[in-house]
Amino acid sequence: MTTDLLHQAAPAARHRNGAALGVGLLVLIGVLAVVCVMSITLGTRGIGLGSIIDAFRDRDDSVDATVIREMRVPRTLIGLSAGIALGLAGALLQGLTRNPLADPGIMGVNTGASAFIVSSIAILGTQAMTTYIWFGFIGAAVSVVLVYGVASFGREGATPVKLALAGAAISAGFYAITTGVVMTNIDALNQMRAWQVGSLAGRYWPELQYSAPFIVVGAILALTLGRALNGLALGDDMATALGQRIVLTRSVVFVAVILLAGAATAACGPIAFVGLVIPHVARALCGPDYRWILPYTLVLSPIILLLADIAGRLVLKPGELQVGVVLGVLGAPAFIALVRNRSLAKL
Amino acid sequence: MSLTETIETASPFTGRRARRRRETTVTLVLLTLTAALFIATMMIGSYWLKPWEVVASLLGIADDPSIDFIVRDLRLPLAAAGLAVGLALGTAGIVFQKLLANPLASPDFVGISQGAGVAAVVSIVLLNLGAIAVSFAALGGALVTGGLIYALAWRGGITGYRFILIGIGVSEFCVALTGYVLARAELFDAREAMTWLVGSIGQTGALQLRILLGALILLLPVAVMLGRWLSALELGDDTAYALGVRVEVARVSLLAVAIVLVALATAAAGPVSFVALISGPIAIRIVRTGGPVLLPSALIGASLVLGADLIGSHLLPVSLPTGVITGAVGAPYLIWLLATVNREGRGG
Numbered sequence: 001m002t003t004d005l006l007h008q009a010a011p012a013a014r015h016r017n018g019a020a021l022g023v024g025l026l027v028l029i030g031v032l033a034v035v036c037v038m039s040i041t042l043g044t045r046g047i048g049l050g051s052i053i054d055a056f057r058d059r060d061d062s063v064d065a066t067v068i069r070e071m072r073v074p075r076t077l078i079g080l081s082a083g084i085a086l087g088l089a090g091a092l093l094q095g096l097t098r099n100p101l102a103d104p105g106i107m108g109v110n111t112g113a114s115a116f117i118v119s120s121i122a123i124l125g126t127q128a129m130t131t132y133i134w135f136g137f138i139g140a141a142v143s144v145v146l147v148y149g150v151a152s153f154g155r156e157g158a159t160p161v162k163l164a165l166a167g168a169a170i171s172a173g174f175y176a177i178t179t180g181v182v183m184t185n186i187d188a189l190n191q192m193r194a195w196q197v198g199s200l201a202g203r204y205w206p207e208l209q210y211s212a213p214f215i216v217v218g219a220i221l222a223l224t225l226g227r228a229l230n231g232l233a234l235g236d237d238m239a240t241a242l243g244q245r246i247v248l249t250r251s252v253v254f255v256a257v258i259l260l261a262g263a264a265t266a267a268c269g270p271i272a273f274v275g276l277v278i279p280h281v282a283r284a285l286c287g288p289d290y291r292w293i294l295p296y297t298l299v300l301s302p303i304i305l306l307l308a309d310i311a312g313r314l315v316l317k318p319g320e321l322q323v324g325v326v327l328g329v330l331g332a333p334a335f336i337a338l339v340r341n342r343s344l345a346k347l
Numbered sequence: 348m349s350l351t352e353t354i355e356t357a358s359p360f361t362g363r364r365a366r367r368r369r370e371t372t373v374t375l376v377l378l379t380l381t382a383a384l385f386i387a388t389m390m391i392g393s394y395w396l397k398p399w400e401v402v403a404s405l406l407g408i409a410d411d412p413s414i415d416f417i418v419r420d421l422r423l424p425l426a427a428a429g430l431a432v433g434l435a436l437g438t439a440g441i442v443f444q445k446l447l448a449n450p451l452a453s454p455d456f457v458g459i460s461q462g463a464g465v466a467a468v469v470s471i472v473l474l475n476l477g478a479i480a481v482s483f484a485a486l487g488g489a490l491v492t493g494g495l496i497y498a499l500a501w502r503g504g505i506t507g508y509r510f511i512l513i514g515i516g517v518s519e520f521c522v523a524l525t526g527y528v529l530a531r532a533e534l535f536d537a538r539e540a541m542t543w544l545v546g547s548i549g550q551t552g553a554l555q556l557r558i559l560l561g562a563l564i565l566l567l568p569v570a571v572m573l574g575r576w577l578s579a580l581e582l583g584d585d586t587a588y589a590l591g592v593r594v595e596v597a598r599v600s601l602l603a604v605a606i607v608l609v610a611l612a613t614a615a616a617g618p619v620s621f622v623a624l625i626s627g628p629i630a631i632r633i634v635r636t637g638g639p640v641l642l643p644s645a646l647i648g649a650s651l652v653l654g655a656d657l658i659g660s661h662l663l664p665v666s667l668p669t670g671v672i673t674g675a676v677g678a679p680y681l682i683w684l685l686a687t688v689n690r691e692g693r694g695g
Contacts, residue, residue: 176674328523
């Protein structure tokens, strides 16, 4: 009797669940659109909704139009893409390593990028932001490749624990290089501390041009990985038994992470909170299924990042607070509240 | 103990005696290494001493006052700081990692160091306090964040998972504040704050050292004794309970000991990075029997800090703080261990 009921109830529940999650996702996309418009209109200089359309239709040279075209729109787009990239990269790595502490930072993305940027400043002298984006990107890629390389030594390949440890170790090495350079070169320290607090300020079309293509490709790749991550979540043996090719999956995840986190970090500096925390928020909302976690993360991350950026612009008018700072100061308590109040879906 | 045996089924050392022998040997070797580095720290400098001169002076049987001065007044404080900080970090690191069942959950990842860091940076940059005041601020910061994480993670008990997540949140909060203060600071202040944040045993004051040493003498034996509960807790709460461990008491006391040790070490030397993170995994991989690793981990921590300081202040053309070297030395070693242990077919 009871088993019959269970059999009948299960598919229905799952169906309703799926529908609810779908609606939730649509609502969040709507919220994201509103946040994007807010990000364009709110700031030191308030701008009316109408001028957004005017700015692109008439190509007039009024101050409002220029601010919108040259500053607010690229900044919003960079925030959007960086949010998507960091959130997805975090979700991918947490799924891959089955470790709640995993984020792009653990794989050495930030420290690798910092080490390369600082070294380039020390060796080649001060440069424009657009030059050292490339160093940041190379650094991020090098460290992820190193981490994966080190972790996949030996018979059973890159297990989650080895990945996490190798990541922390490589990260330690790069961190040592960075601090070593910074301690001996005050010029590098000065540039470093500006880059170290992730920010969307002063990032315009060029930065977007360099980073966006990588992020688009990475995001598409990431969204196809939901089923594979669900398999990995069951453990390597189970995933293999279910016919998954673990090494292939891991490699694809890593390519996606390099593209996403490398590009975002190079463009905006290390923005920590998003990659680590938003996947947990998504998990709390929609349970352990990565086919839902990934799209939820994709939509939630830019919402949070842009909101934090807007808040940072408004609190200290006419100055501004970097988005990394706002995320930590406002986001962390919110996250803690969420962790306390929900029964969490473990990894 | 039967407990350790259950964990060790996968171990290559099948006989109990073989395991014991290995554990004792490893501990003795590490003890010797730490002692050697401790003495080496007092030998090397602008005036080189011979090892027996150092030992004689330490034991108070040397009759040369100038050597006594060099050893006891100039170099002993540094060597003792390295030893104490390393022992404290190595112990606290492995306790956190085992207790929270996560190799990354060392105090420098779950918010304790960040709490100390934000308090220190604020007191350096905004309040312009002196070294002792900065130390006490850092101590307060670490203890407050530790207590805060514990209190926030408490919901009729502590689970490792919730503790880690709350720790992440608190850590992010502190990092954001630190970054903000650093970015707004005058370049000179920022440099001073950065120097503190990198961590160096050279900045340990006499008072801080004395407090840390006192705490170690009290807490290290306690930690080693409580360490037996760790292996039971690793089997899960229910099993540990069935084995007669009072789970919540064990967890609270272990966490408290570890938090106090980290807080004092950080207050003394700044957050010397990665010692707490790396010592534990290195110890586990060296001991390899699955047996108790608390003492080995503490000794590895001490060797790492002392060795890093030797390299940082004597081997390199520019003198670099300990915290820069610990990462540079510890990281490759951990990587090498990960690689070689795996070649024998025993992973992770």
